[in-house]
Amino acid sequence: MTFPRSAGLAALLLAATVSLASAADPLSPAQKDAVREVVREYLMENPEVLIEALQAYEARMAEEQQKQQQATLAQRREQLERDPTSPVGGAPDGDVTLVEFTDYRCGYCKKVFPAVHDLLKADGRIRYVIKELPILGPESVVAARAALAVWRSTPAKYMAFHTALMTARGSLDEARILEIAAETGIESKTLATAMRDPEIAAILGKNRELAQSLNINGTPAFVVGGRLVPGAVDAGTLRQLVATARKG
Secondary structure: OOOOOOOHHHHHHHHHHHHHHHOOOOOOHHHHHHHHHHHHHHHHHOOHHHHHHHHHHHHHHHHHHHHHHHHHHHHOHHHHHHOOOOOEEEOOOOOEEEEEEEOOOOHHHHHHHHHHHHHHHHOOOEEEEEEEOOOOOHHHHHHHHHHHHHHHHOHHHHHHHHHHHHHOOOOOOHHHHHHHHHHOOOOHHHHHHHOOOHHHHHHHHHHHHHHHHOOOOOOOEEEEOOEEEEOOOOHHHHHHHHHHHHHO
């Protein structure tokens, strides 16, 4: 048994629906088996229908996810851009805010860091907000806690420490992190105590919840002008995102 490819499944389902709607009594077990066999036979002869249906479903889900993401971005823009617990670099009063969710153990974050650094250096009107999102194990968490402790105690030294962590290679255990802190003019013993403040754990929890609400599953992820862009984008893409945001 064959049906036209373009309308076969729709016609089959419509016919079954009409039959069921007009029936005075429920289908008997034998009738149900017959319907199942017709559907099975059709799908076996036209497997591409399943692929088309799956693709249509995925497209619809992606569209709905995008709409939900845009709504969440609008609802939580203040938290994204103006949360005082999030470190700020670049121009504090810049006309465009670039938000980055990042992890010091993330190779892609390290890869994109030079592009971000060069963009901030070339364009003095960008406000750069960093959302510490340690998702790659215990060392990520230790590094993020240390960075937030520096931001809370000596914010003027944060960007130098952030840069040192992003450009560091190899292990980022606590001993190495405290060495990096000392190299950037931060008192390591004081930092070792400050990074254990429970409020820092609360900030990291808040960042994780925000990332989850935006369906951010990895780092880096950027938010610019109400648009979320995941992944290690190149310098040209970052410049374009900022330019588009400036146009409103």
